[in-house]
Amino acid sequence: MPSITFLGTGSGFPEADRFFASSLLLLEGKHLLIDAGEPCVHSLRDRGTLIRDLDAVLITHGHVDHIGGLPALLQGAMLLERKKPLKIALPGEMIAPIRAWIHTLYLTEEGLGFPVEWIAWKDKETLILEDGSISVTPFSNRHLEQCYRTLLAADSALPCNSYSLEIIAGNFRAIFSGDLASAGDLAELVSTPANVVVSELSHVSMKELAAVLGEADLNALCLIHLSEDIADNREQLRGKMEELLPRINDVFVPEDGEILDF
Numbered sequence: 001m002p003s004i005t006f007l008g009t010g011s012g013f014p015e016a017d018r019f020f021a022s023s024l025l026l027l028e029g030k031h032l033l034i035d036a037g038e039p040c041v042h043s044l045r046d047r048g049t050l051i052r053d054l055d056a057v058l059i060t061h062g063h064v065d066h067i068g069g070l071p072a073l074l075q076g077a078m079l080l081e082r083k084k085p086l087k088i089a090l091p092g093e094m095i096a097p098i099r100a101w102i103h104t105l106y107l108t109e110e111g112l113g114f115p116v117e118w119i120a121w122k123d124k125e126t127l128i129l130e131d132g133s134i135s136v137t138p139f140s141n142r143h144l145e146q147c148y149r150t151l152l153a154a155d156s157a158l159p160c161n162s163y164s165l166e167i168i169a170g171n172f173r174a175i176f177s178g179d180l181a182s183a184g185d186l187a188e189l190v191s192t193p194a195n196v197v198v199s200e201l202s203h204v205s206m207k208e209l210a211a212v213l214g215e216a217d218l219n220a221l222c223l224i225h226l227s228e229d230i231a232d233n234r235e236q237l238r239g240k241m242e243e244l245l246p247r248i249n250d251v252f253v254p255e256d257g258e259i260l261d262f
């Protein structure tokens, strides 16, 4: 049975009661960590043997609230004597700098004790996990373009991804928004049916999101990565989205640690 565990539902602002972005998706017995915001290693340790069992880490983009917990996760896996190979998929431009960062922290890949396979996302190029049961397709969006294009050289890459994750032989599809430039970044993803959309709500308004999801064939919507001003009133937020999206059966605004089963 698929499930999503919301390890961190906060935005980039440090908050006492919500961690940085990290969600654990269980599909066909595979554990996929979507983003590795701090303190994901503690959240995984708190849930049994996940640090050893995790199959893949899928990093949407390079903002620190989405990747800052990765070195500690690798160190934790080393200390817990993980042997299983670990896939880490992320924007290709980040692979060399991240490997250098890990090296700077005295974590050599040879010394980890388990193989790491670094995978560069390519827009709309599907990654099939090794037993062929799950596919993950990244859809690049303009979140980082919008943040930095005026500050950086015209040829600098500014990759950020949303995902479509599917059980290949089954009937389950989940969409994760990553961070967005606008709700329109999700339009192509929601043009085919999905069981659930997990969307951020820091860089888009409720109305903009509802306008894009209004005609979509979706069963559930989860709202995470909430800006501080709206996070304090989850019930009001949920009610408002249910009003705006009457065709969606369930709207969830999870707290850190909540699990959604399908």
Ligand SMILES: [Zn+2]
Pocket: 011, 012, 021, 063, 065, 066, 179, 225
């Ligand atoms: Zn973020």
